[in-house]
Amino acid sequence: MELGNIIAVLGAVATFLFGMSTMTDGLEKLSSGRLEQILERLTSNVLKGVLLGAVVTGLIQSSAATTVMCVGFVNAGIMKLEQTVGIIMGANIGTTVTAQLLSLGDISSDNIVLMFLKPSFLGPILAVIGIVFYMFIKGGHKQTIGQIILGLGLLFIGMNTMSTAVAPLQELPEFQAVFTAFSNPFLGVAVGALITALLQSSSASMGILQAISTTGVVTFHIAMPLIMGQNIGTCITALISSIGASRNAKRTAMIHLFFNIIGSVFFLVVLYAGNALFHFPFWANTMSMNSIANLHLAFNVACTALLLPFNRQLVKLVKLVVPGDAEERELSVLDDRFLSSPSLALEKAHDAVVQMGEFSRDNFLLSVELLNKYDPKKLERLNETEVALDKLEELLDNYLVKLTDRALTQEESTKVSELLHTLSDFERIGDYAVNVSESATVLYNRGISFSPEAKGELEQLTAAVGETLDKTIACYQSRQRVLAVQVEPLEEVVDLMADTLKNRHVERLKTGACTVELGTQFLELLINLERISDHCSNVALRIVRQTASKDDKIRIDTHAYMRDLHHGGSNPEFDRLFGQYREKYFTPIAQSPVDP
Template identity: 30%
Template sequence: MQNFAGDKQSEVVNSYLEKPIRVQVLDENFQPKEGVKVFFDVLSTPKKAKNAHIEPNVVLTDKEGYAISQITLGSKSGEYLFSAKIVNNSLSNNLLIFSSEARKSNWVFLLVMGLFGGLGLFLFGMEMMSDGMKKSAGDQMRTILRKLTHNRLMAMFIGTIVTMVIQSSSATTVMLVSFVQAQLMTFTQTLGIILGADIGTTITGQIVALKLTDYALLIVAVGFAFTFMGKSDKLKNIGETVLGFGLLFFGMDIMSHSMYPLRTYQPFIDLLLVLENPLLGIFVGAVFTALIQSSSAFTGIVIVLATQGLLTLEASIPMLFGSNIGTCATAFLAGIGASREAKKVAYAHILFKFVGVFIFVWFIPQLAELVRWVSPQGNEELTGMALLAEVVPRQTANAHTIFNVIMAFLFLPFINQFAKIITKFFPDVEEPKELEIVTWHIDYAIIETPTMALELAREEVSRMFKIVSRMLNATLHPFVSEEIIDDEIHTNLSLLEGIRLREQKTNYLNEKLTDYLLKISREKIQDSQAVEVFVTLSIVKDLERIGDIVFNNILPLVDKKNKTGKDFSEEGKEELASYHKKVMKQVNRCTKAFTTLDLNKARKILIKGSKYNDLEAIYRLKHFERIYEEVAESIATDEVHLELIDYFKQVNVHLENIAKSILVEINNEVEE
């Protein structure tokens, strides 16, 4: 007797199966045997199931040796087993077992709810795991992208590590766009990192392919304990990572169970078979990944399908290729409205992906064989869907990794050529920037990664230091010389016009940096980062106040002095020049202390600041001595002289405030 048709069907509870059970009875010569009694029976049903039956339960075979019976499923969802047997010792294979799956009447709703609910938990867990890893990495993440040599392998390695931490190659690319836009990196430097990022994003797939769903809730419990009972930030961050890890697997388990009815749903199985068509598989992968903006999440879904035995390796590979294309959507959006150099980064990522997929799509069978060769072999006793469920999840993760590793090493030697191709589309041109009142470094697209956002904010503050320094440096000349000179940078502007322009810039930067830093403070940041945010805000306010002193207080003194018709005495000029020089040294010390977080420089500012305050009192007394000696110039310029040196002293006080803020940040770094 042979199993001819009707096995492994599925239908909703209390309904007929679409296809009847049909068996064929053959004699010892494998010829159809007519008139043989075939007994059909219900072998097992889910617990408390009613009304499951098979009719007719006794059938005589026809001329072709066929016996046909119709199954009605019972009232409970689950697996039903039916038998077909003959009582004839002369015939072999007298018993056949048929299995059928009964689905709940609302199974589609439950599937959709489980799939999207599980996907939500999966993505939430992945985000939480990423946040925990980023916090654990701390400020090392902040400078790792900038401490690059021109060694391509090192750049690729750094890209891999960074993306392993933030769990998204798209996010890495967005960061690179921001860094290039902020002039912290060159376009060519980013190419090796992009290739490494593509490798790093496959780690999520490798994690998902681990068969840990049975332990998901245990992992959640451990992560919860660390997160809410840990006394140090380090333990809490580790707990957050573990908790996210567990939620990721719990979401995956929910998706897996919700998809179980699809194992026997023939229309869905037929659809998945169609996906072995490379172009269709690539299209589905690209569209779905672009919608959820995470190739890691889509890879997880593909692996979940594979755990149910619903996918072959040849069907999963094109979808993985599609996910690599779909992830370019984020990079494309990041490039819109960005600078020319930043656009190059975004489109380099897109070019790498498209070229890689175009090359590999012709070698899917060869890639599949390579993946099978390097992947663990399944249980030899398993067949069909059970075998696919055993081996394809790991093979899918390995295929994703192997594709990106080969692509990275294939493209790495040709980075310069790729750079030239991209540059042809976006040729380098002179972009006048100095006269524009804009931010150069801060990028709101990167705020969700506070560590990197703070680095960009620091770069913008460093630029603000330079602007204030140039303003202050220009203030002395109008008081000690009648020569009208141009601005040191903008030769089309006068010295005083240059000061006015920079005052507008400092006000603008104060407004933008304040908004940017406050937005960072609303993100999930560590206590040490919160301290840094408010320390940086304090420094910005002091710099803006120095700009105000120069523009609102010192600059009007030029006209006031000119109205006297007198110049300062030679001694007075020397004292003002000396004090101005010392204040400029303080500005330079502050700039270096801020950029390098140099403890000694910050302390030196406070020591020198105290001395300079005393020096101001000495110079004030000397001025009074000249008044007493009736020096005409000193008498005529008395008010201007005293106000000017007092404003220089006020600048010095604000620089001391900045030094104190820097010391708070340095101590915060040490405590962390």
């Protein structure tokens, strides 16, 4: 084979892969998240999941992308592990659409109408149309549509060029010998899986196989193991995306892998055992682009039909392989149908913000437990909850933005603003809880710890912050002023405790009684705990303001209200509560300085 042919093959593969990537990216952009929303909501049963998985993957042309979506949804707590099984099965069916499009290359050129559907004709036409839309027509989704058309055109051009470039290979004995070696099913599966894993696209590796089939060296018993291997290799993308994710997210990626492995092993045994007994007449038939596409489709449909009745057993299998308890975080439902009734939508949003507060409290408690006794499982659960917290914030942000497009009353607009500020406070509390867990991790990894006295100080401070957080969530959930007014005096005690411990820390550093390494972590903990209580104060203050009378000072000037509260001595209830919390939390640590 001449050097020019080799360069032509490489260039054709590059064009084909770029076309595939361009088209897929355009399809994903055009969906604008709508496909994700469909997957989130319409997976009530496994059959519906299969259909949805096939449709969504058929539209975006990437089973890996659909599976990665599922991994993300499970990781964020939006979708349960069991809901993903049908989607993943359907994704394998949907990804066969590209191969069917590429099989147009087998159309006879005798008919002038059908001739224009061949890649050699259709590719350049689509590329020209696509580049015109992409470069010269602006506005709306026209540029994205142009990207999709251009990508499809490049896909056909690359396929046609590959078919032409590999034609001389059919005369080479070495090339025929390589494909003869693939008659070993294990080698065929391994090569198919490896190539697909490298390309991270079964559609792309299938297209390359279809192009090679034009040489006439690809027979049924060679194509079948390669197709099976391609299905297995495409799982690599989801497996990579699950690294660092929750336990159930890892299980989702494993479902994709096991589904393809079990299906491949089953049909590999059936086909080869059947051929050994009955000598199938089609075993050595030469495969065309069209027959490879149909075989790909038939295999994926057969795998789905085989394993669909065992979807629950598949879930149990991955739970055995990835053992451990996975705490699933189900997020509040924010249905767009509620938007037609702003008052109802606001109530649902309020429930979701309360859930954010509960998530942030859960993570605070976990971070405190990690300080007392480090446990990697608790850290994993904390990280899972943080992902759910971030996802819920994103959902709420988008939901409330949609709500502002409606005709809202002044009171409803004010409520939207309050929700946006409060969800931000709860999200920040979750972030500071993560910071506390990171300090716990540093202490564990470096094999250092605070003295018993310093641990006692932190226990008092974290207990005060914990009560502040409990009262904040309770007052926000019930909108009770009597609970809300208890937060600020407690937050003031937390500030007092943090300032006292910071001053002690500085003195210890001056005298050399504290190491810089321990002191740094101690100071970081004080800062993060104090900031958690600050955000609690923000939330409670909103409730106090909302429930105040119209002539109350907090309604007129919030800053003046806070100044008088802390320095004016004009609020006996505040002074009483401050004294009560000071006695409860500050007095036990106020006696003598200690070393961490």
